[in-house]
Amino acid sequence: MKRFSFFCFLVPLSVFAQDSERILKSCASLLAVNRSVQTRFFFGEKREKFRSDTLSANPQNVRYRAFNYVWAKEYEQAAIWLEKTTTLSPKEHGIAGEFYLAQFRDYPRALTHFNAYDALTPSFDDIVGYNPVSYMRGLTYRSMGDHEKAIDQFSVAIDPLAAKHGAEWVNYRHFVSRAVSYIATKQPEKALVDLEKAAKNFNRSALVQYHRGRALLILNRIAEARTAFQDASFFFKALRAERTGDYQEDDFNPVYELEIDETLAHLKTLNR
Amino acid sequence: MNNGKHCIRLFHLVAIRYSRQATFFIFHFSFFITHYSFTFAQTPTREQLVGTWIGVHTEWDLDFACALPIYIQLDADSTYHLGMVDGSASKLTSTWSILGESVRLDTIHFAPRLVSLQNELLRIGTNYPMVFRRFNDIPLDSATVYEQLNGRIWQSDSLTISLFANGQASLENTLAKQRTAHFWQLAQFSKSIFLIIRGNQHNRDSGYKALWQINSVSSKQLQAIGWNGCKIAAEPFRLVRNLSPGDSCRPSGFQTCDNCFRQLWAESTLTRGQKRYDIVQLFTKYYQPVNQTGESGLVRIQFVVNCEGERGLVEINGFDEDYCPRQFDPRITNQLSTICSEHIATDQSIRQSDSASGLFRDISISLAFRLKDGRITEILP
Structure with a gap:
């Protein structure tokens, strides 16, 4: 009887065969991952920190260290190391500003860093990542609720470029950002002008159509607004199918499918 | 920024790959x-x-x-x-x-x-x-080993193992008094017998916790070769007592289903992309602002929801506007914690690893709120 119960005890092993095949394959893959020495430890933050301690304190290494703390949401350390990067190299003010704006949502600090970055070359609109610092400053003012200053800064980023090379050379998201501030300051006509230009630069944008709808609503052009929101809904779904994952056209100007659908539903009730 | 995004993507890809397959074991963190x-x-x-x-x-x-x-x-x-x-x-x-x-x-x-x-x-x-x-082969009779181990509690200097007759097992860190629940079985490798501890408090899936090669066993003593938390050794265990029908196999506290669980690997991002809308709506609806000057800065709430929907490892930290640690008014932190507990931890969809198979996984949630005088002004990405 005892031998029988022992036999039963071993039987469940076969149940796991499928799972075990996967485990064995993943271990074989891990052997392959270990075939060479990697320079960074993406999944071992303590090992990565140990490695960081051995690196020279140049701005790139210090910035990378700050990034690691931001990802881990260790805000105290992240802020300390971000400030260190700017002490080591004033050029780091741009990236620090972007981090305070996008990750920390700390607008006063972001503005301080963008101003310091821009002051390095007063006659030139320095670039932060893919955007001019004036645009980043515009986003910061907008987040602080100061749309007038935001429009000024967006215009610094947009107008000289459009005048020199044409509106088609302007990032469509920049037009959208200025349009958002125009809408907020009850200037829907100006918003529509910007959104038309944005649509020319990306004619399948749900983001552009959504804000067109908002501007048209303010002008009480309900039928056109409904069409714009319907286009936004269509483009949104098309983009979602095209780009797998949790897609967002512009993190600084988020638009949500539910928001579009709710607006459309509200417009239907207006018709009744 | 690009490097960062690349790393996060890479991180998630491999984390998904390995956390699901959950093959491994952690003895204790200290x-x-x-x-x-x-x-x-x-x-x-x-x-x-x-x-x-x-x-x-x-x-x-x-x-x-x-x-x-x-x-x-x-x-x-x-x-x-x-x-x-x-x-x-x-x-x-x-x-x-x-x-x-x-x-x-x-x-x-x-x-x-x-x-x-x-x-x-x-x-x-x-x-x-x-x-x-x-590997050194140590010939043992599997039925005899099973007979000696089954239904008994064994203890070493650092670990207490309870091997229940129904196949359940518990491991208790003797010093920390932390107990986790699993399943056990014996496996024959060559002529040797291995004690395999795998699964969690709910089922036999979710990977291996420990594997020990039995060196010797008698009615009072057990010696097993394996990792004891600090070194690989032939660990001696002594018989504590036979398990009684009243003994149950339960963890001492919150236990993740995955035996190789790490919070950073299992983070479910709720504040990016389309999911952000739901989170913003949720806190807009349920958070009642506590209007109090000076209650400004960041509140970070981290917790884990295991595959069965149980919530644990809750950690709440506050930072002032200069990012120095600080305490916030409990009326603020309690509200945030309650909203997380009642509306996020209970959402099955965030634990679902594969909507087609209906399988659930352990997830880690980390939310950070920016407050100004007791009002939420931003939810950080």
């Missing part, structure tokens, strides 16, 4: 594992490598290791086998060789010195070192 990454060992000779090597653990980080339930067999005729110690999967067979300072296993050519022998342990790699010990 022991630091010696870090060999910068030790330059000599490539072992062919004669030194020939033999069977039993997986001990994978060192995912300096203080985090998970059980490695595999073995590597390197034969003198250059045959290479990779298999599961418990025989639960078909072994992979290929060839191996040493070319100068480089070892080849199957098609994997290891860079010089990445396969090394240190203190009778075979270490492979420095990224996520995989540690193996040399």
Whole structure:
């Protein structure tokens, strides 16, 4: 009887065969991952920190260290190391500003860093990542609720470029950002002008159509607004199918499918 | 910024891959594992490598290791086998060789010195070192071992193991008094018997917790070879008592389903993309602002929801506007915690690993709120 119960005890092993095949394959893959020495430890933050301690304190290494703390949401350390990067190299003010704006949502600090970055070359609109610092400053003012200053800064980023090379050379998201501030300051006509230009630069944008709808609503052009929101809904779904994952056209100007659908539903009730 | 996004993407890809497969084990976090990454060992000779090597653990980080339930067999005729110690999967067979300072296993050519022998342990790699010990066959009768172990509580200096007759098992850290619940079984490897601890408090899935080779067993003593939390040793256990029908196998506190769980690997991002809308709406609807000057800065709430929907490992931290740690008014933190508990932890969709199969996984949530005078002004991404 005892031998029988022992036999039963071993039987469940076969149940796991499928799972075990996967485990064995993943271990074989891990052997392959270990075939060479990697320079960074993406999944071992303590090992990565140990490695960081051995690196020279140049701005790139210090910035990378700050990034690691931001990802881990260790805000105290992240802020300390971000400030260190700017002490080591004033050029780091741009990236620090972007981090305070996008990750920390700390607008006063972001503005301080963008101003310091821009002051390095007063006659030139320095670039932060893919955007001019004036645009980043515009986003910061907008987040602080100061749309007038935001429009000024967006215009610094947009107008000289459009005048020199044409509106088609302007990032469509920049037009959208200025349009958002125009809408907020009850200037829907100006918003529509910007959104038309944005649509020319990306004619399948749900983001552009959504804000067109908002501007048209303010002008009480309900039928056109409904069409714009319907286009936004269509483009949104098309983009979602095209780009797998949790897609967002512009993190600084988020638009949500539910928001579009709710607006459309509200417009239907207006018709009744 | 681009590097950051790339790393996060890469992180998520591999985290999903490995956390789901959950093969490993962590004994307890307080022991630091010696870090060999910068030790330059000599490539072992062919004669030194020939033999069977039993997986001990994978060192995912300096203080985090998970059980490695595999073995590597390197034969003198250059045959290479990779298999599961418990025989639960078909072994992979290929060839191996040493070319100068480089070892080849199957098609994997290891860079010089990445396969090394240190203190009778075979270490492979420095990224996520995989540690193996040399296997010595200890013939034992499986039925006798089962008879001795079944329905009894065994204790070493650091660990108490309860092996229930229904196949459940609990492991209790003797010092920390932390107990986790699993399932146990015996597996025969060559003529040896291994005690396998796997699964969680709910089922036998979710990977291996521990594997010990039984060295000897009697009615009062048990000796098992394996990782004891700080070294690989033949750990002596003494019989505490027989389990009684009233004894139940329950964890002492919150337990993740996955035996190789790490919060950072399992983070479910709720504040990016389309999910952000729901989170913003949720806190707009339920959070009642506490209008109090000075209640400004960041509040970070972190917690884990296991595959069964149980919430644990809750941590709430506050930072002032200069990012120095601070306490916030409990009316604020309690509200945020309650909203998380009642509306996020209960959302099954965030635990669903695959909507088609209906499988659930452990997830970690980390939310950070920016407050101004008791009002939420932003939810950080």
